[in-house]
Amino acid sequence: MRDFEGRIALVTGSATGLGRSMAVKLAERGATVIVNYSRSKSDAEETATEIGAAGAQSVVVKADVSSPEGCAALRDAATAFGRLDILINNAGITRHARDHGDLDALSKNDFMDLYAVNVVGPYLAMQALKPLLQKAHEASGRASAVLNTSSIAGTTGIGSSVAYAASKGALNTMTLSLARGLAPAIRVNSVCPGFIGTRWFKNAMDEEAFAKTVKSVEATTPLNVASGPDDIADSALFLVSDAARHVTGELLHVDAGLHLGFSPLAAR
Ligand code: NAI
Numbered sequence: 001m002r003d004f005e006g007r008i009a010l011v012t013g014s015a016t017g018l019g020r021s022m023a024v025k026l027a028e029r030g031a032t033v034i035v036n037y038s039r040s041k042s043d044a045e046e047t048a049t050e051i052g053a054a055g056a057q058s059v060v061v062k063a064d065v066s067s068p069e070g071c072a073a074l075r076d077a078a079t080a081f082g083r084l085d086i087l088i089n090n091a092g093i094t095r096h097a098r099d100h101g102d103l104d105a106l107s108k109n110d111f112m113d114l115y116a117v118n119v120v121g122p123y124l125a126m127q128a129l130k131p132l133l134q135k136a137h138e139a140s141g142r143a144s145a146v147l148n149t150s151s152i153a154g155t156t157g158i159g160s161s162v163a164y165a166a167s168k169g170a171l172n173t174m175t176l177s178l179a180r181g182l183a184p185a186i187r188v189n190s191v192c193p194g195f196i197g198t199r200w201f202k203n204a205m206d207e208e209a210f211a212k213t214v215k216s217v218e219a220t221t222p223l224n225v226a227s228g229p230d231d232i233a234d235s236a237l238f239l240v241s242d243a244a245r246h247v248t249g250e251l252l253h254v255d256a257g258l259h260l261g262f263s264p265l266a267a268r
Contacts, residue, residue: 003241005030008081008136010074012036012065012125013091015043017198018149018236021229022088023047025237027056031086034077035060038070038091065091065121071128083136084129086240089122090149096204097161111163118167119174122148126178130186137185143248145240146182148175150190152255160204168192172251179249187248191236194221194255197228222257 004026014023015037023033024047033051035058037044044060051058061077063070078084093114097105126133126146133144153159154168172190179188195201195217202210217226225231235254238244253259 002030004086007031007085008034008078008083009086009088009240010034010036010078010084010129011088011090012063012074012121013038014047014088015040017200018193018196018229018232019088019090020047020050021233022090022236023058024050024054025230025233026086026240027051027054027058029237030056032057032081034058034074036063036065036074036091038062038064065089065125066116068124068128071121071124074125075128075132078129078132082132083139084132084144085136085140086145086147087125087129087133088147088149088236088240089125090147091117091121092149092151093117094160094164094200097163100157100162106161106163110161111166114161114163114167115170118164119170122171123174126182126188130182133182134185142242142245143183143185143187145244146178146186146188147236147239148172148188148190149236150175150192150251152192152194152253152259154190155192155251155253156259175251176249183248187244189239189244189247189249190251191232191239192251192253192255192259193227193232194253194258195226196232197226217258220258220262221255222260222262225256227254227256 009031011023013019063073151168153165159165175190214226
């Protein structure tokens with residue numbers, strides 16, 4: 001399926017994990033992709049290589065999404081194409097502080113750092129790229145698509161830390177505000193993953209602890225699976241495709257049912 005042929009897409013934080021998977025899947029469906037990284041050039045180049053293998057074009061841009069200068073660099077890259085059809089605000093960070101009752105576990109700076117990337121970053125990116133998203137709309141006649149990578153943390157409060165959950169909750173309400181504010185030229189949606197087996201967890205724990213986490217996710221999700229990046233990307237790209245042309249302001253859980261929890265009364 002080459003349904004993104006001729007479209008220009010930008011995925012922030014696409015050197016690794018979910019961002020890379022979405023970038024490559026967009027390319028497999030024909031999009032030209034602007035790959036963004038903040039630190040690891042070699043990882044970003046690996047994403048670009050995979051995009052090339054899928055028969056699509058890419059450019060790689062180093063930019064910190066939490067700064068206006070970084071978002072200006074993203075805008076400059078998209079300006080070279082004269083339009084932007086798809087913007088995926090995927091870059092995100094966390095601090096692992098899993099005991100949510102321990103209020104000494106997080107500092108003011110932790111909150112500020114997480115908000116800068118997870119909340120302010122997507123806003124600055126949309127601010128910088130709105131004119132190019134509008135241009136794509138004028139040229140194509142269809143609403144351009146913004147997708148924010150949020151989290152189940154932003155709808156349930158569970159997750160790696162209170163600051164992380166609060167930041168993703170803020171991203172979700174920003175999705176609602178901007179879906180209303182940027183219509184009809186631009187659709188804005190969020191995807192809310194549960195667990196994704198990426199370096200996010202792998203860097204935070206040793207191999208044994210990671211394997212235990214996967215087992216416990218498999219045991220506690222209603223669908224009895226632990227998601228990888230491709231499982232999330234397949235659903236997420238629905239929201240930027242024409243199949244979702246009448247969808248805006250939606251927060252889509254892609255979490256194998258984790259947000260449902262288990263009913264103690266349910267027969268298993
Ligand atoms: P990841 O760590 O591989 O991806 C995050 C990417 O964002 C990295 O490439 C990182 O370099 C980039 N990034 C961080 N700060 C940046 C900045 N200031 N400017 C530009 N890029 C920056 O981890 P993963 O799992 O692929 O995370 C992707 C998104 O998925 C994040 O927004 C995360 O909050 C979200 N998510 C992850 C879950 C998980 O279980 N791994 C669950 C739910 C949501």
